[in-house]
Amino acid sequence: MKLWDKGTGPDAKTDRFTVGHDRELDLVLAVYDIRASRAHARMLGEIGLLTAAETRDLVRELDLLEREAEAGRFTIEPEFEDMHSKIEYLLTEKLGDAGKKIHTARSRNDQVLVALQLYLKAELEGLQGRVKALFDLLMDQAEAHKGVLLPGYTHLQIAMPSSFGLWFSAYAESLIDDMYMLQAACRVADQNPLGSAAGYGSSFPIDRDFTTRELGFSALKVNVVAAQMGRGKVERATATALSAVAATLGKLAMDVCLYMSQNFGFISFPDRLTTGSSIMPHKKNPDIFELIRGKCNLLQGVPGQLALLTTNLPSGYHRDLQLTKEVLLPAVESLKACLEMAMESLREAQVRGDILDDPKYDYLFSVDALNQLVNDGVPFRDAYRQMAASIADGSYKPLKSASHTHQGSLGNLCLDRIREKMEEALRAT
Ligand code: ARG
Secondary structure: OOOOOOOOOOOHHHHHHHHOOHHHHHHHHHHHHHHHHHHHHHHHHHOOOOOHHHHHHHHHHHHHHHHHHHOOOOOOOOOOOOHHHHHHHHHHHHHOHHHHHOOOOOOHHHHHHHHHHHHHHHHHHHHHHHHHHHHHHHHHHHHHOOOOEEEEEEOOEEEEEEEHHHHHHHHHHHHHHHHHHHHHHHHHHOEEOOOOOOOOOOOOOOOHHHHHHHOOOOEEOOOHHHHHHHHHHHHHHHHHHHHHHHHHHHHHHHHHHHHHOOOOOOEEOOHHHOEOOOOOOOOOEOHHHHHHHHHHHHHOOHHHHHHHHHOOOOOOOOHHHHHHHHHHHHHHHHHHHHHHHHHHHHOOOEEOOOHHHOHHHHHHHHHHHHHHHHHOOOOHHHHHHHHHHHHHHOOOOOOOOOOOOOOOEOOEOOHHHHHHHHHHHHHOO
């Protein structure tokens, strides 16, 4: 059924091409379209475009539909173009004229807009919870292994002493930046666009503040054209936030892959979290982290895809915008899966305690030894040359004390300050 069917229309091929993947993707959004429809019906009742009885009937049916959708039982058959058509069909079948009135003063353009924004708000909030959980896990691991030293690298060459405390809590603190990005995207999504209708408002005296309150948005996207222009923009803000999390997670995954290699051998995982080879019986491969790395790399392309899709579109609705869902919805799921598997694995990370006993890591301490000379009164550059000479003639002896005391160093991780920063970020929302 097409809402806009006038007796003539596109053939099956055109229909297939234009509907695309909407029937599957709209299943994810349907519950939000239903909630927005209920708010719209209540508002129509408030302004007298629906009778009290019609409003009550619509709200009742939409409550029932909401429960069906929440239970995963909402379906879109091939005869329907999208979730909007199916919802209106079901309401009309049940209620007759009241169902036919639900579309008064709205358009599918603002239906999909409001549904997407409600969906993105919910997902961005869920992602904040997942990021916080990973943060907590990393902080616990940092605490548990704060005394275990690790080589620090620059250019992938042995550089300075680091520690598992420093390494785990580095990724934790990095996630706070990503939390700011998720919150910013959430704020962009948290503005009610409903009532922009096709993109230019309506000649009915709709009450957009009413639907803003009803749907729990913090603000109204006031200007109807600005509201419509939010399509694409909210998706891009979200994708940017997802890609920030992905960048952190992807780098962490890369470190893990490296550290699991026998040439490093810093970290290992129980068998249930590694995979084998069909030919090499000794293998314990880091496939989880390789896939996290790969997926996170792909996720970082999503803002670019959405930018290409929406750049140079003039104001107003365009069907191109339908494709934002194809890119963004799977990206949200992919990031959730990556966060989940990262949690699952990192919880059971086993760290090696004697890494620095290997003499190849002795040079990690050259700067600390040099600094000791500076403490004894030798000017830095002279101490540097002295140390370089002792390394060259083989007389260098490492001072493996690694006594770093300043804020944020391996001897003074300030985990409480990092925790407080995260708490503050969460309080701000
Ligand atoms: N499936 C469309 C989308 O996601 C819904 C809006 C369709 N509007 C239209 N004028 N054809 O953008």
